[in-house]
Amino acid sequence: MNLKTISIGLIISLAAFSVNAEIKIGLLDVRTALFASDSAKEFTEKTVDQFKQQDLEVRAVGEDGQKLETRLKNDAAIMSDSERQKLASDLEAKIQEYKYLKSKLDSALAEKRQEFLSISKPRLDLAINELVAEEKLNLLLPREAALYADEAMDYTEKVVKKLNGLK
Numbered sequence: 001m002n003l004k005t006i007s008i009g010l011i012i013s014l015a016a017f018s019v020n021a022e023i024k025i026g027l028l029d030v031r032t033a034l035f036a037s038d039s040a041k042e043f044t045e046k047t048v049d050q051f052k053q054q055d056l057e058v059r060a061v062g063e064d065g066q067k068l069e070t071r072l073k074n075d076a077a078i079m080s081d082s083e084r085q086k087l088a089s090d091l092e093a094k095i096q097e098y099k100y101l102k103s104k105l106d107s108a109l110a111e112k113r114q115e116f117l118s119i120s121k122p123r124l125d126l127a128i129n130e131l132v133a134e135e136k137l138n139l140l141l142p143r144e145a146a147l148y149a150d151e152a153m154d155y156t157e158k159v160v161k162k163l164n165g166l167k
Contacts, residue, residue, distance in 0.1 A: 024136055026155045029143035033156045034117075034124055037163040043116045050112075051105060058101045065094035120163075127162035131155055 034040060068091040076084055132140055135155065143154060 023138045025139045025141065025153060026131075026135065026137045027141055027143045027146055027149050027153050028128070028159055029154070029156045030124070032143075033127075033159040033163065034120055036156075036160045037120075039120065039123075039163065040116070043112075047109065047112050051108065054101070054105050054108070058098065058105055061094060061098045061101055065091060065098055068094055123163060123166050124159075127159050127166060130162055131158055 068087060072084070072087050072091060079087070128140065131137070135158075137155075140155070143149075143156065146153075
């Protein structure tokens with residue numbers, strides 16, 4: 001057999017394969033799908049309510065610190081050294097208190113988010129598996145993996161609907 005015959009046979013084989021095996025690819029923005037769901041919105045509302053008082057406290061300490069800083073900048077020239085040192089010391093204490101409270105709040109929020117993600121992961125996996133089966137997808141990729149894709153390939157909204165239906 002010569003090279004020409006092998007090439008023609010290969011081309012015919014590939015053409016037959018592509019006719020019989022259509023590959024269906026989809027894209028999914030997992031983060032958007034997860035956080036656009038009703039359960040994520042409900043989680044956000046509960047979390048905001050739960051940590052509202054702590055957030056207000058952090059903001060109040062921050063505002064107090066800003067007031068002290070402004071006063072120190074504006075009035076430093078007319079203050080005695082002891083007043084200036086006391087105000088600077090008070091400001092430093094407010095800064096430390098703010099950092100502590102903010103860190104504590106951020107840590108609690110991160111823990112809550114992680115809790116939500118661990119609860120939501122099985123539901124997300126189920127919604128994705130149902131979508132793949134219904135749409136007969138051969139491949140589902142993260143949206144951010146594509147430089148360009150037709151909007152029809154994005155299944156994010158369908159996953160959100162599935163997540164909302166899994167309550």
